[in-house]
Amino acid sequence: MSQALAISLTFPRGVYSGAVLGIAEDVPEHARVHEAFVAAAAGGPTANEEGNVLVATDEHRRAVEWLEETEPLGVIVPPTASTTHAARRYRWRASPVAPADTDFEPFSALAGPVVYLWPAAPDGVVESLREIALEVTHVGRADSIVIVGVGHREVADGPGVLRVAAGRGTGRVMRIPRAGRCEALVSAHAAANRPGRHGTGSLGRQASDEMITGANDEAVELRRFAPTGAASDWPFSEVWQLSIEGRTDVRQEIAQPANSIAAAVALHRALIRAIGEDVPPFVTGRDGDSPLRGAGHLAIHLRPAANGHGPVVLLAIPDGTSDADREQLALAVRTPLRAGARLGRRETRWFTASSPTLRSAAPFWPDGSPILRTAVPLVVEVNGGPRRGNWTLDDAVVCSVGFALRGLLERQGIEWGSGWKFRSELVRRLREEHGVDARASRVRERSSRFVHRAREDDLIVAADALVDLGDLAPPDGAGFLALGRARHLGGGLLVPCEVGA
Numbered sequence: 001m002s003q004a005l006a007i008s009l010t011f012p013r014g015v016y017s018g019a020v021l022g023i024a025e026d027v028p029e030h031a032r033v034h035e036a037f038v039a040a041a042a043g044g045p046t047a048n049e050e051g052n053v054l055v056a057t058d059e060h061r062r063a064v065e066w067l068e069e070t071e072p073l074g075v076i077v078p079p080t081a082s083t084t085h086a087a088r089r090y091r092w093r094a095s096p097v098a099p100a101d102t103d104f105e106p107f108s109a110l111a112g113p114v115v116y117l118w119p120a121a122p123d124g125v126v127e128s129l130r131e132i133a134l135e136v137t138h139v140g141r142a143d144s145i146v147i148v149g150v151g152h153r154e155v156a157d158g159p160g161v162l163r164v165a166a167g168r169g170t171g172r173v174m175r176i177p178r179a180g181r182c183e184a185l186v187s188a189h190a191a192a193n194r195p196g197r198h199g200t201g202s203l204g205r206q207a208s209d210e211m212i213t214g215a216n217d218e219a220v221e222l223r224r225f226a227p228t229g230a231a232s233d234w235p236f237s238e239v240w241q242l243s244i245e246g247r248t249d250v251r252q253e254i255a256q257p258a259n260s261i262a263a264a265v266a267l268h269r270a271l272i273r274a275i276g277e278d279v280p281p282f283v284t285g286r287d288g289d290s291p292l293r294g295a296g297h298l299a300i301h302l303r304p305a306a307n308g309h310g311p312v313v314l315l316a317i318p319d320g321t322s323d324a325d326r327e328q329l330a331l332a333v334r335t336p337l338r339a340g341a342r343l344g345r346r347e348t349r350w351f352t353a354s355s356p357t358l359r360s361a362a363p364f365w366p367d368g369s370p371i372l373r374t375a376v377p378l379v380v381e382v383n384g385g386p387r388r389g390n391w392t393l394d395d396a397v398v399c400s401v402g403f404a405l406r407g408l409l410e411r412q413g414i415e416w417g418s419g420w421k422f423r424s425e426l427v428r429r430l431r432e433e434h435g436v437d438a439r440a441s442r443v444r445e446r447s448s449r450f451v452h453r454a455r456e457d458d459l460i461v462a463a464d465a466l467v468d469l470g471d472l473a474p475p476d477g478a479g480f481l482a483l484g485r486a487r488h489l490g491g492g493l494l495v496p497c498e499v500g501a
Contacts (some may be wrong), residue, residue: 002154003120003154004117004118004119004120004152004153004155005117005118005119005121005126005150005152006115006117006149006150006151006152006153006155007033007115007116007118007129007133007149008113008114008115008116008148008149008150009028009033009113009115009116009139009147010113010146010148010149011110011113011144011145011146012145012146012147013143013144014109014110015083015107015110015144016028016107016108016114016139016144017108017140017141017143017144018032018139018144019105019140020175020358021327021330021331022330022331022356023240023330023356023358024082024106024107024108024356024358025140026080026082026108026357026358026360027080028114029174029175029176030072030075030116030174030175030176030177030223031174031177031181032139032140032175033116033139034067034068034177034181034182035177035185036136036138036139036146037063037064037067037129037132037133037136038056038064038181038182038185038186039136039185040132040135040137041056041057041060041063041064041132041135042055042056042189044060044131044132044134045135046060051190052193052194052195053189053190053193055186059124059128060128060131060132061182062124062125062128063124063125063128063132064129064132064182065179066121066122067118067129067177068177068178068179068180068181068219070118070119070121071119071176072116072117072118072164072176072223073117073118073119073155073164074117074162074163074164075116075174075225076114076115076117076161076162077114077160077162078110078112078113078160079110079112079160080108080109080110080111081108081109082107082108082109082241082357083106083107083108083109084103084104084106084243084357087104088101088102088103089103089104103354103355105141106243106355106357107144108357113149117155126150126152129150130151133148133149134148157227157228159476161227161228162225162226163225163226163227163228164223164224164225165224165225166224171224171225171226171360171362172225172226172238172360173222173224173225173237174223174225175221175222175223176220176221176222176223178219178220178221179219180218180219181218181219181220183219184216184218184219185216188216222323227475227476234319234361234408234479235318235319235405235407235408236299236316236317236362236479236480237318237319237320237361238316238360238361239314239315239316239358239359239361239364239480240314240315240317240333240356240357240358240359241312241313241314241315241356241357241359242312242313242314242315242337242353242354242355242357243312243313243353243355244311244312244351244352244353245336245351245354246349246351246352247351250349250350250351251351253343253349254311254343254349255304257375257376257450258445258449258450259341259343260302260376260490260491261376261449261452261486261490261491262341262342262343262490263302263351263490264300264302264486264490265341265452265490266339266342267313267337267339267353268283268298269339270339270353271283271298271300271329271332272284274337275331275332280321280322280329281296282296282297282298282317282318282321282325283298283329285297285298296320297318298315298317298318298329298488299315299316299480299482299487299488299489300313300314300315300316300488300490301314301316301376301482301490301493302314302490303375303493303495313353315329315333315356316361316480317329317361330356333353333354336353337353337354338350338351338352339352339353361479362474362476363474363476363477363478364477364478364479364480365477365478365479365496366476366477369496369498370468370469370478370496371466371467371496372466372467372468372469372478372481372494372497373464373465373466373494373495374463374467374493374494374495375494375495376450376491376492377445377462377463377484377492378397378400378450378462378463378465378482378483378484378486378487378491378492379447379450379451379460379461379463379484379485379486379491380397380400380460380461380463380484380485381396381460381461381485391424393440393441393442394437394438394439394440395424395427396440396461397438397463397465397467397483398430398436398438399423399427399430400483400484400487400492401430401436401438401472401483402426402427402430402436404481404482404483404487405472405481408472414429430470434469434470434471435468435470435471436467436468436469436470436472437467437468438465438466438468439466440463440464440466441463441464441465442461442462442463443462443463443464445462447460447462448460449462450486450491451484451485451486452486452491454485460485466497467494469481478496481493481494482494
């Protein structure tokens with residue numbers, strides 16, 4: 001247990017709404033909290049006039065600069081649930097006779113306050129931050145009303161407590177402010193308020209939204225925050241959830257397990273078209289002329305939405321994706337993706353995916369049974385088998401768990417190989433050393449419906465499975481994971497079993 005400076009955000013409405021790079025957040029980042037303090041310090045009753053803008057007093061500026069010059073310790077995150085509106089809104093902007101048709105902004109329901117932790121601060125800094133906190137009215141969008149508290153407190157590791165972690169692994173990646181961040185925000189605000197000529201406004205039927213000061217990403221860095229003792233090297237770092245629009249019958253069709261692969265392939269092609277040239281390897285799934293191994297590939301899956309208005313698209317971002325590649329994908333999904341899926345021999349079914357919301361990949365399913373089941377059948381190869389001993393469908397599913405978690409297992413000392421001898425040994429070690437187990441049953445349908453591509457001489461089998469990840473599962477809840485040959489394109493997604501099933 002250690003003492004820390006704690007800045008707590010309590011949302012009286014119980015919801016938070018905000019986005020980074022067009023992707024909705026479930027909780028604010030450290031950098032966003034810092035931005036709120038900078039804005040309040042320069043907009044409160046103690047602010048000083050400087051040119052055309054107000055600026056913070058020296059004491060208040062030193063306090064917010066202390067936050068950016070000091071590495072944060074962690075964050076305490078309550079249970080959250082991301083929600084999107086099924087309705088649409090029509091607003092008058094420039095035209096009184098042509099309302100603008102737009103989505104409602106997604107929001108995150110919070111079960112308690114979010115607490116941001118820094119090392120213990122000098123008394124003068126704490127006092128100044130308390131004064132500034134009284135002027136912070138909202139964090140994120142204007143409807144995210146907040147009450148801010150500042151003080152020292154004892155912090156012990158426990159549920160929801162995430163500490164700064166080095167390297168790659170589970171948890172959540174968040175932006176933090178660094179030295180020079182306050183100056184960058186002040187300069188951007190002054191530039192936006194500099195007098196200029198009166199130009200022509202939007203010539204369309206409706207005035208478009210404009211971001212005056214740009215993205216404001218100067219002097220910001222990324223940090224990973226993870227539970228103490230959490231399993232490391234989970235294949236995916238985060239999941240982007242997109243809502244689907246289209247005709248009701250089309251949404252019902254693509255939500256069926258037998259059509260999940262075709263819909264995921266259509267979305268993959270739409271993403272590549274949206275990115276255009278120089279598509280990142282983690283999106284194409286290839287590294288030069290060779291395929292990416294393990295979870296290096298972006299995973300695309302469809303699932304019914306929790307509010308019953310599904311389905312939704314889940315884009316799982318592989319762990320270790322570079323910031324530049326992640327931003328390139330974020331720019332592609334900032335505008336709606338229009339995809340056309342060929343479902344059997346019927347005509348192409350068109351639908352649109354939009355409004356991305358950011359979610360953690362581990363844990364991803366916080367509730368439910370620790371036993372997972374396949375929401376869409378997984379496909380395994382059954383060409384031959386070991387010369388000695390049996391090779392069952394259960395063994396094939398356990399082996400698929402190993403390949404899906406290859407990065408994690410390699411860092412635990414398993415040397416990767418090939419052939420039936422290696423696969424048999426991998427299955428044995430997964431069962432005996434990690435408690436992994438599976439029960440599978442063959443699906444009595446054409447296996448080709450559950451795989452994107454296979455060679456003519458491949459013997460493939462589609463199966464439903466129950467899976468226990470043993471001690472490889474994240475400690476706070478089941479992580480986002482899919483198994484089988486189509487695990488990156490709609491197949492083999494694991495979801496918690498219903499309690500009592």
